[in-house]
Amino acid sequence: MHNELFPSKAEAREEEQEDSVLVEKARTGDREAFGELVRRHRAKVYGYAQSFAREPFLAEDIVQDALIRAFLHLGTLADSRRFLPWLHRIVRNQAYTKLKAATLNKEQSFSALQAAYQTEAAGETDWESLDSILYRLGRERERSEREHTATPEEALMRRELLESITQMFRCLRPRERQIVESHFFDHLSPQEIAGLFRMSEANVYQILSRSRKKLVQEKIRVAVDQYVSNRREFMKKVELKKPEAFGKHVWTTAAAAMYGLTEYTERRFSLEMLMGLTGHAFRLNVIPGNVHIAGPTMFPFDEVLTEGMRNLGFETKIVRTRMLTDHGPNANQVDSFLLSAEAREKRKLPENLPEALALVHDSIDRGYPVLAWDLFIPEFGLIYGYDAEARQFQAGDNCSHNASIPYEHLGRGLIGELFVLAIDKQVEIDQKTMLTRALETILKHYREEAGDPVCSYGLAAYATWRDAFAQKGVEPNGNAYTLAVAEDARRYGYLFWREIEKTWTDTQFDGIRPLVHKAADLYGQISDEYKVLTRMFPFPAGGEPNDPQESEEAIRILGRIEALEQEAVSLLEEMQKQL
DSSP states (O other), X not given: OOOTTSOOHHHHHHHHHHHHHHHHHHHTTOHHHHHHHXXXXXXXXXXXXXXXXXXXXXXXXXXXXXXXHHHHTGGGOSOGGGHHHHHHHHHHHHHHHHSOHHHHHHHOOOHHHHHHHHHHHTTOOOTTOHHHHHHHHHHHHHHHTTGGGSOHHHHHHHHHHHHHHHHHHTTSOHHHHHHHHHHHTSOOOHHHHHHHHTSOHHHHHHHHHHHHXXXXXXXXXXXXXXXXXXXXXXXXXXXXXXXXXXGOOOSOHHHHHHHHHHTTSSOOOOHHHHHHHXXXXXXXXXXXXXXXXXXXXXXXXXXXXXXXXXHTTEEEEEEEOOOOSSOOOOTTTSOGGGGSHHHHHHSOOOTTHHHHHHHHHHXXXXXXXXXXXXXXXXSEEEEEEEETTTTEEEEEOTTSOEEEEEGGGTTOSSSOOOEEEEEEEEOOOOHHHXXXXXXXXXXXXXXXXXXXXXXXXXXXXXXXXXXXXHTTOOOHHHHHHHHHHHHHHHHHHHHHHHHHHHHOOOGGGGGGHHHHHHHHHHHHHHHHHHHHHHHHSOTTTOOOTTSHHHHHHHHHHHHHHHHHHHHHHHHHHHHHHHO
């Protein structure tokens, strides 16, 4: 004998057929038929109401109001076999109407879903939130039962929404789909679903959480497909000339990529000038503890790169995911599989991938490449072409990479961050303004205080670096890379000041020429000191940085470099005053 709360499939079908007959009669005004429906299901809906309101009298009020609304709106029930789920939704809505929000929040502890429901209750839909979209779909599903009252435009929008979400749901297994639909469409709580499917409440939460992650990824895939479909008239292949930047020997890949951006404009800079004006020739980022290889790229991309491009006279647009608070693994020391295309396929799609695709396509169509992060390894490169039909970009960097990559691989590299930057427009700017802005950028970086637990910046980074050597915790490969980047940057700093001294002939710079000459000499000395360290700890092997004698010598050299840097900062401050 079957438990009446969990009837067999045959019994359920028989009950649906009987309900269907009674519903059709009740629609004609047959009160007895409706009364039979009420007698058949009253106990079930009362028990359902009690899951929201523990007090019997309040549950009874909810049921009474729900039954009145059901009788008045019976004509809106499109599928007469679905009377009980339809009635459940009315009970649920009445419960939310009668109970205070605080009480309801106790009943449903799934906080992310609570927030979505509250947003939807206010009549809003957050199109970036999957939960909000699912609640919207739940409402639209009910409204679609009354589609004959909608305008053709409204009906089309509802159908498109339903089709999109239905496509998303194909990624779920049958049981996952049943549970998700029960929660979002039939408005059952995890506790109620646990009873319905004879499983633990914890298991229901686990399935809802796992299904939500699947749906988020499927939502992005659907959005990408729709974006590509909407660009059908642009189904073409566009490839700009291969950037000269790919052949530039500079360790700061962000600067190489920025140089590549400017190649396609009327305003061209030498790499030395670009390194200086953007501030990259004067940056120093050091990871505390082990001097991890990520240090040189551990900076806020959007702030540093947009400010650097602004110093050159360019406004930019960016699309990015949130920056990680951790530095991630060392790409030189991970299993090679983790850098493969197959590994990218297994990682999460970034939620703003469609927006990034649009920025890339628009920029290339205007004749400009796009700067991007982690296209092949965790460094900066350029996207300079696309093949719309193959859904691939043509991309490369100055680390010997140049290949086609699928649209869907953007933002799915080893670090799992998406960052793309494109030139928006060029603005008028003169040499004095460029240098003034550059000094602001450089000095702001130098003065950063050592308060970041992830990375130390500017002058404060030297104490962090010396401490790592003193503690004998230096990772050879990361330390060698940080040194190579720093030495190369300071060499470009020397060349930057030399170029200004020789080529900026306007008389307005006469007052600072002695300072520019001295700055060049100082950064030449700093570069030479760094060369000693790069010979001691060559990249990639890294030498023996934790050997007592080696570490003591490194600490002394870093102390000399810091003193020279402090002298340079005083000089740049004086230059800033005179400008």
